[in-house]
Amino acid sequence: MNRRIRILAPGLSPSTFSPLKKMLITQTDFPELKLLNRGKVRDLYEVEDMLLMVTTDRISAFDVVMADPVPGKGKVLTALSLFWFDFLQDIVKNHLISADVAEYPAVCAPYAEELRGRSMLVKKADPLPVECIVRGYISGSFWKAYQKSTTVCGFDLPPGMRESEPFPEVLFTPSTKAESGLHDENISYARMEEILGGDVAVRVREICINIYEKAASYARGRGIIIADTKFELGFHDNELILIDEVMTPDSSRFWPVDQYAPGGAQPSFDKQFLRDYLSSLEWDKNPPPPPLPAEILEKTGARYREAVQQLTGR
Secondary structure (H helix, E strand, O other): OOOOOOOOOOOOOOOOOOHHHOOOOOOOOOOOOEEEEEOOOEEEEEEOOEEEEEEOOOOEEOOEEOOOOOOOHHHHHHHHHHHHHHHHOOOOOEOEEEOOHHHOOHHHHHHHHHHOOOEEEEEOOEEOOEEEEEEEEOOHHHHHHHHHOOEEOOEEOOOOOOOOOEEEEEEEOOEEOOOOOOOOOEOOHHHHHHHHOHHHHHHHHHHHHHHHHHHHHHHHHOOEEEEEEEEEEEEEOOEEEEEOOOOOOOOEEEEEHHHOOOOOOOOOOOOHHHHHHHHOOOOOOOOOOOOOOHHHHHHHHHHHHHHHHHHHOO
16 A cells, blocks of 8 residues: 655644643554554554554563553654654655544544544554664663673773763673563674674664764753663564654663763653652562652653654744
8 A cells, every 4th residue: 555654743832741731551453453462552554555553651670560540651752753754865765655634544533633743653563573672871780791891792892981981982882682570681782683683783873873873962952961762663664764763761871961971870851750769669570560659740741741842843
């Protein structure tokens, strides 16, 4: 089926995510559509020869989906992904067909209100069996590993680095895709070459570093440091394209430039706030998750919204 590709601007305004406009979506149920998968955050349906990706308000931490959602989160993530797809299309094509529910096939019409602002109609692609992680700053699991050895994921890092300090150069650190309930594991670039083949691995690394560097430069000008991020790529018609979400607070570490101070953990616009709260509890990071106070949910949502509005200018 031939469809023109259309990318909608996020169109955010201060009222977009006001309490009165939030429709809380924790799980979708569209009987006329074929459900393919429920991920941690997204529900994926098959529609004709395409896929319908619906971003819910679910939130996960430590690979566990929380029982309490963040109202409006799905719309925030969708808006930011649409922005980045548009911004990065000169480097790599993406899977987006449309985010305008009026252009969706007629079978989707009964669910238009639930789909509006939180869904994308996308091309079917064959996802790569690896996660593509790009790191500009030492933080999180990489910082923990560095404290044990200056060689991390095959990279010989300089001694004496401080937490949250930039690397001498941007690092590409792939990982496995774990089964549901398990944790992804970092792998070496050499291992990724074995999995994908040398030529594909080179192209994947090149694409990921290029889009990170372009986006990170832009974001810094908008007052946000993208410390690290995770991409997904796949093949469509024998061409590598960008799929899934792109540089959202769910897949990235966002730090405010005006508060950046290497030598410790940084304040963030992403779900690190939620992780920090959970780490303060006596919880073993396995299901079931603990209940989340309304204040934590609201503050997490506020950080997401602020990041999107700051990056997009809307």
